[in-house]
Amino acid sequence: MRWLRLTFSTLLLSGCINSDPATDLVETYASRTANAIEQPFDLQLKKTAELYPTLPLRRERLAPIEPIREGLLELLDLRHCNLMQLVAERNTSLGRVATGSQRLIYELEFLPAAKACIRDLEKDPDRQEMVANLKSIVAIKSASLPNQIWNSIYTSPEMEQHFSLGELPLPPNMPGLITPITPTLERFAQISALTQQSNWQTPADITNLESHFEILYRSQFGAQWLASMALLTQTLEQTASAIELKLQGRPICFNKQQNNQSKILWNVFMNFYVNSLQPYIAQVEKEGRIWSELNLQIANRLPTTHRNWLDQLIDTDGKVWRQYLSARSRHTRAWQDILDQCGLRPGI
Structure with a gap:
């Protein structure tokens, strides 16, 4: 008996861990729709990784x-420029193994300080060689800043996990999961906007930038959203296919006169689509647009040669959104057409 109780408890625990409310939701919807249209079909759901491009290697x-010539900064006399401590910290063992976020903080602190230093040194005719060297360093670092921002954000472990293709979908009836990371993405967008400005200052509270990466680390929203888009795209496509197949046969209603089957169809449409699946679609789409638009705000100001993978996953012309929007439109038309057979065509 003790063995049986342990086995039963293990099964219950396993069931809780593996529970996926979003998949349960779409499978119930598909099953009810199949029964209502008398067109049996089972959802054949592929894994997210089978549908979308995987994250390229880091x-x-x-x-x-572009590297700065070794020792060039060390050769400059920076005592009068308020740069010595900053450069010294960069050259410590901590600086040499700094994370991407720490390197970005350094660049965002160094460039405005170096430009201010140049303005001061230009007043001294004996320091023109130093001015020329410092200008060269600033030019190189300014040109590399977009790449530095890109690397710090989109090659960070914190952001990488948001493009994993192995997470469960977003849970239904839990809107707002994008909310905790929205300020972080907005902060990144503000930083990327600096690349479009000439005389910018170090952003306020830049030393707190790492806290934003920590917030990103504590969320899996991006990966969950991709799983939701894969789930919904397949559900809408396959349900539309079943309805379209039914439309090729005998109409549910003769001369649009409603009957018992049309009442069942309408009830399924209202209860399992309008009142159940559609709110989840709205949740995923609304928060996904926020996620995608904020990432585009960041990336559109940064290098384009390394972002094709990102465009496929967040751009409205990319694979994820394109397939989803196509499936959504097809699914809407299918429901409109079959309900129209009974004079029940809604404006969905």
Whole structure:
């Protein structure tokens, strides 16, 4: 008996862990629709990784950073420029193994300080060689800043996990999962906007940038959203196919006169689509647009040669959105056409 109780408890625990409310939702919807149209079909759901491009290796996503000649900064007399401590910190063992976020903080602090230093040194005719060297460094670093921002954000482990293709979908009836990371993405967008400005200052509270990466680390929204889009795209496509197949046969209603089957169809449409699946579609689409638009705000100001994978996953012309929007339109038309057979065509 004790063995049986343990086995039963294990099964219950396993069931809780593996529970996927979103998949349960779409399977119930598909099953009810199949019964209502008397066109049996079972959802054949592929894994997200079978549908969407996988994240390229980190080295393939890295944008090149032009190196500064070794020792050039150390040769400059920076005592009068308020740069010595910053450069010294960069050259410590911590600086050499700094994370992408720490390197970005350094660049965003160094460039405005170096430009201010140049303005001061230009007043001294004896320091013109130093001015020329410092200008060269600033020019190189300014040109590399978009790539540095790209690398710090889109090759970071914190952002990478949001493009994993192995997460469960977003749970239904839990809107707002995008909310905790929205300020982080907005902050990244503000930083990427600096590349379009000439005389910018170090952003306020830049030393707190790492806290935004921590917030990103504590969320799996992006990966969950991709799983939801894969789930919904397949559900809408396959349900539309079943309805279209039914439309090729005998109409449910003769001369649009409603009957018992049309009442069943209408009830399924209202209860399992309008009141059940559609709110989940709205949740996924609304929060997905926020996620996609904020990422585009960041990336559109940064290098284009390393972002094809990103466009496929977030751009409205990319694979994820394109397939979903096509499936949604097809599904809507199918329902309109079959309900129209009974004079029940809605404006969905």
